Amino acid sequence: xxxxxxxxxxxxxxxxxxxxxxxxxxxxxxxxxxxxxxxxxxxxxxxxxxxxxxxxxxxxxxxxxxxxxxxxxxxxxxxxxxxxxxxxxxxxxxxxxxxxxxxxxxxxxxxxxxxxxxxxxxxxxxxxxxxxxxxxxxxxxxxxxxxxxxxxxxxxxxxxxxxxxxxxxxxxxxxxxxxxxxxxxxxxxxxxxxxxxxxxxxxxxxxxxxxxxxxxxxxxxxxxxxxxxxxxxxxxxxxxxxxxxxxxxxxxxxxxxxxxxxxxxxxxxxxxxxxxxxxxxxxxxxxxxxxxxxxxxxxxxxxxx
Amino acid sequence: xxxxxxxxxxxxxxxxxxxxxxxxxxxxxxxxxxxxxxxxxxxxxxxxxxxxxxxxxxxxxxxxxxxxxxxxxxxxxxxxxxxxxxxxxxxxxxxxxxxxxxxxxxxxxxxxxxxxxxxxxxxxxxxxxxxxxxxxxxxxxxxxxxxxxxxxxxxxxxxxxxxxxxxxxxxxxxxxxxxxxxxxxxxxxxxxxxxxxxxxxxxxxxxxxxxxxxxxxxxxxxxxxxxxxxxxxxxxxxxxxxxxxxxxxxxxxxxxxxxxxxxxxxxxxxxxxxxxxxxxxxxxxxxxxxxxxxxxxxxxxxxxx
Numbered sequence: 001x002x003x004x005x006x007x008x009x010x011x012x013x014x015x016x017x018x019x020x021x022x023x024x025x026x027x028x029x030x031x032x033x034x035x036x037x038x039x040x041x042x043x044x045x046x047x048x049x050x051x052x053x054x055x056x057x058x059x060x061x062x063x064x065x066x067x068x069x070x071x072x073x074x075x076x077x078x079x080x081x082x083x084x085x086x087x088x089x090x091x092x093x094x095x096x097x098x099x100x101x102x103x104x105x106x107x108x109x110x111x112x113x114x115x116x117x118x119x120x121x122x123x124x125x126x127x128x129x130x131x132x133x134x135x136x137x138x139x140x141x142x143x144x145x146x147x148x149x150x151x152x153x154x155x156x157x158x159x160x161x162x163x164x165x166x167x168x169x170x171x172x173x174x175x176x177x178x179x180x181x182x183x184x185x186x187x188x189x190x191x192x193x194x195x196x197x198x199x200x201x202x203x204x205x206x207x208x209x210x211x212x213x214x215x216x217x218x219x220x221x222x223x224x225x226x227x228x229x230x231x232x233x234x235x236x237x238x239x240x241x242x243x244x245x246x247x248x249x250x251x252x253x254x255x256x257x258x259x260x261x262x263x264x265x266x267x268x269x270x271x272x273x274x275x276x277x278x279x280x281x282x283x284x285x286x287x288x289x290x291x292x293x294x295x296x297x298x299x300x301x302x303x304x305x
Numbered sequence: 306x307x308x309x310x311x312x313x314x315x316x317x318x319x320x321x322x323x324x325x326x327x328x329x330x331x332x333x334x335x336x337x338x339x340x341x342x343x344x345x346x347x348x349x350x351x352x353x354x355x356x357x358x359x360x361x362x363x364x365x366x367x368x369x370x371x372x373x374x375x376x377x378x379x380x381x382x383x384x385x386x387x388x389x390x391x392x393x394x395x396x397x398x399x400x401x402x403x404x405x406x407x408x409x410x411x412x413x414x415x416x417x418x419x420x421x422x423x424x425x426x427x428x429x430x431x432x433x434x435x436x437x438x439x440x441x442x443x444x445x446x447x448x449x450x451x452x453x454x455x456x457x458x459x460x461x462x463x464x465x466x467x468x469x470x471x472x473x474x475x476x477x478x479x480x481x482x483x484x485x486x487x488x489x490x491x492x493x494x495x496x497x498x499x500x501x502x503x504x505x506x507x508x509x510x511x512x513x514x515x516x517x518x519x520x521x522x523x524x525x526x527x528x529x530x531x532x533x534x535x536x537x538x539x540x541x542x543x544x545x546x547x548x549x550x551x552x553x554x555x556x557x558x559x560x561x562x563x564x565x566x567x568x569x570x571x572x573x574x575x576x577x578x579x580x581x582x583x584x585x586x587x588x589x590x591x592x593x594x595x596x597x598x599x600x601x602x603x604x605x606x607x608x609x610x
Contacts, residue, residue, distance in 0.1 A: 014382040015348050039378045040345050043320050063410045065381045069374075073344040076370045077319040094410040101406060105368045105399040107449050144412050 002305035003028045003151070003206050003228070008044040010270035010296035012213075012235050012249075013066050015039050020298060021066035022212055022271060024231070025050050028151055029132040034058040035149065035210050041070035042077050048299050052081060057128065059135070060091035061212055062146035068095065072102050079110045086113040090127050090135075092145050093118040119147060124223055138223050140214035142248045148211035150223060156202035158182055164198050171198070208304055209264070212271050215245065216254040221262045229304040230264040231296070233271035234282050240273075252282040256289035266304070270296030307610035308333045308456075308511050308533070313349040315575035315601035317518075317540050317554075318371050320344050325603060326371035327517055327576060329536070330355050333456055334437040339363045340454065340515050346375035347382050353604050357386060362433065364440070365396035366517055367451035373400065377407050384415045391418040395432050395440075397450050398423040424452060429528055443528050445519035447553045453516035455529060463487055463504035470503055513609055514569070517576050520550065521559040526567045534609040535569040536601070538576035539587050545578075557587040561594035571609075575601030 004027040009020030021038025025045070032054035034041075045052065060068050068091070078087065087110075089095065096116040103109055117127060119137060122145075128135035131154070138148035157180035165171050165179075170187055179185065185193045209224040212233040224230055235249035244251050250258075252269060259267035267290050269282055276282070279295050286293040294302065309332040314325030326343025330350070337359035339346075350357065365373050373396070383392065392415075394400065401421040408414055422432060424442060427450075433440035436459070443453035462485035470476050470484075475492055484490065490498040514529040517538040529535055540554035549556050555563075557574060564572035572595050574587055581587070584600050591598040599607065 013385055015345070015378065017348055017352050039375065040320070040348065043322055043345065047322050063407075064413070065378055065407070065411060069378045069381075070344065073320065073370055073374045076374075080318055092410075098403075098407055098410065102368075102370070102403055105397075105403065105449075106370060108369070144410075 001029075002303045003153075003208055005208065005229070005231075005268075005302040005304060006048055006050065007270070007296045007298055007300045007302075008041055008048060008050075009038050010272065010298060012233075012271045012273050014274070015066075016274070018298070019274065020044055021069075022061075023070065024210065025055075026151060026208060028206075028208070029153055031133055032056065033135075033151065036061055036067045036212070037069075037071040037074060038066045039069040039073075042074045044298070045074075052078065053083065053085065055087070056085060057088045057090070059149050059210075060089065060095060061140075061148060061210070062142060062144050063092050063094055063098075064144060064213070067212075071095075072099055075099060075103070075110060075114065076106075076108060078112065079108060083110070083112040086115060088115045088117060088128075090117045090119065090149075092147070093120045120145065124150075136223070138209060138211060138220050140211060140220065141217040142213045142215065146213060148209060148214070148220070150207060150209045150227065152207040153205035155205050158195070158199035158202055161198055161200050168193070206304060209262075211258075213249055215248040216250050216258070218258065218261060221258065224258075224262045224264065227262065227264045229266050229268060229302070230259050230262065231268045231270065232258055234269040234286065235271050235273045237276065237281055237285055252285035253289055256286035256293060259286075259290040259293070265292065267293045268296050268302060269293060306334075307608045308458075308513055310513065310534070310536075310573075310607040310609060311353055311355065312575070312601045312603055312605045312607075313346055313353060313355075314343050315577065315603060317538075317576045317578050319579070320371075321579070323603070324579065325349055326374075327366075328375065329515065330360075331456060331513060331515075333511075333513070334458055336438055337361065338440075338456065341366055341372045341517070342374075342376040342379060343371045344374040344378075347379045349603070350379075357383065358388065358390065360392070361390060362393045362395070364454050364515075365394065365400060366445075366453060366515070367447060367449050368397050368399055368403075369449060369518070372517075376400075377404055380404060380408070380415060380419065381411075381413060383417065384413060388415070388417040391420060393420045393422060393433075395422045395424065395454075397452070398425045425450065429455075441528070443514060443516060443525050445516060445525065446522040447518045447520065451518060453514060453519070453525070455512060455514045455532065457512040458510035460510050461507035463500070463507055466503055466505050473498070476503070511609060516563075518554055520553040521555050521563070523563065523566060526563065529563075529567045529569065532567065532569045534571050534573060534607065535564050535567065536573045536575065537563055539574040539591065540576050540578045542581065542586055542590055557590035558594055561591035561598060564591075564595040564598070570597065572598045573601050573607060574598060
């Protein structure tokens with residue numbers, strides 16, 4: 001099964017009528033993750049038909065306004081919609097204070113459990129895990145403390161090789177789970193059948209690496225190596241490489257270079273500066289380095305497989 | 306000259322694709338005031354062609370999210386646009402802490418002077434005054450500390466009665482300003498010409514009273530008496546009068562009753578609950594009590610005269 005990524009906003013800095021700041025909605029193994037939440041994200045969620053109640057985990061990369069100013073409004077709207085389910089927020093230290101101060105002063109505490117997981121490590125951390133999915137931080141290099149996030153399927157069970165198993169009448173249905181778990185099978189005559197003679201490799205786990213905002217930062221390459229899909233910001237084209245350096249942003253060419261170094265399967269770029277009118281220029285620049293590059297566009301859905 | 310009021314948002318609670326929370330832009334005697342600033346207000350300002358640099362004073366009624374969640378984003382956008390002019394914020398105590406905490410954590414202090422005028426009095430106060438305009442608070446009755454605002458032109462200079470003055474050759478051009486200021490004129494023979502025989506009354510000063518949100522609260526009537534225009538919230542119709550009472554909101558009929566008691570010239574209603582699909586029902590209910598009632602609609606411009 002593929003991952004499904006909906007782009008809710010993909011522009012930098014200030015929201016405009018048809019240019020919303022960063023927000024993405026990721027569906028992975030029955031989880032529904034919101035990634036960043038610029039001003040107006042709740043309207044974008046409605047516009048693109050995302051059911052609010054599905055969202056149980058929100059990941060905030062950093063505390064620049066274009067990545068979190070929409071969060072307090074979304075939290076308040078969940079309250080007005082009588083939400084009961086827990087909401088988990090993974091964000092840099094400080095966001096809890098920002099949100100709780102506003103809820104306190106508006107006398108509008110949530111009736112649902114609002115749980116903050118504040119981040120301050122500069123090393124990659126495992127911040128979410130269940131039977132099917134892991135989420136790791138990807139420490140980035142920006143003007144304030146910033147993390148990307150690596151969303152990874154866990155390696156699934158091995159698949160039964162039905163034709164191979166059929167040759168051994170001693171193997172019963174009740175043995176199948178052990179085989180899926182990778183165990184060898186011992187026949188009554190003492191012969192050991194190696195697991196890989198009876199099973200097939202599980203599907204390769206899919207992964208999505210979200211990296212916004214950051215300077216060109218090759219230190220992330222080992223963390224995102226072979227990711228199925230990398231989102232990497234490209235605020236500028238290479239004509240503004242010096243400005244990218246001072247503002248700790250990346251150019252399209254630099255994002256593509258990271259994709260190439262990490263040998264990811266595909267690259268999505270976004271977080272465009274409003275100084276550029278033609279987004280195709282970002283794609284052209286990136287594709288000179290990394291062919292399988294796609295533009296983030298509002299409302300666009302990527303099937304990641 | 307009339308006042309000009311642009312409705313940027315007029316719905317209650319949660320922003321939706323075509324229903325934005327409260328924000329209004331008032332032009333009065335060369336001032337450009339923003340009143341309340343729900344999420345998405347900066348996009349609404351762009352949509353309706355308001356030049357950001359004109360705004361120097363922002364008035365926030367209360368600290369419920371649908372009235373201020375857009376403010377921090379607007380302040381940040383002003384920074385990105387390299388604003389230099391002072392920005393004055395008139396708001397309940399607490400908003401300064403909310404905004405400065407976010408600017409501190411995002412390491413994004415404004416390069417322009419950002420001046421907070423925090424309000425906590427339950428009595429009406431004069432909070433802004435210059436040669437032409439006064440702004441007074443209108444303490445309201447809501448679930449948190451809330452003020453409406455009365456924007457008033459000052460009484461202008463008296464107008465010269467050219468025909469009357471022409472009869473007296475002793476009155477020279479250099480005397481005109483004294484006459485406009487209301488002084489009598491003494492002829493050389495000692496005869497005193499009363500000012501009102503030489504001048505005409507100045508135009509009646511225009512005023513706009515903004516009252517959102519509030520329960521039915523007749524205590525405001527003396528403060529808004531004879532206002533040229535009253536905006537009064539009408540979250541509900543009278544079928545939900547009990548709910549209006551418990552949530553400290555008003556019905557259309559109650560807003561009209563306040564308009565009637567205060568003998569205002571016209572009434573604008575808004576802050577509609579999303580449970581009602583037909584806004585005309587608000588107008589019909591209000592007009593049963595107060596005929597000159599108009600619906601706030603996004604993008605609608607009212608010339609107040």
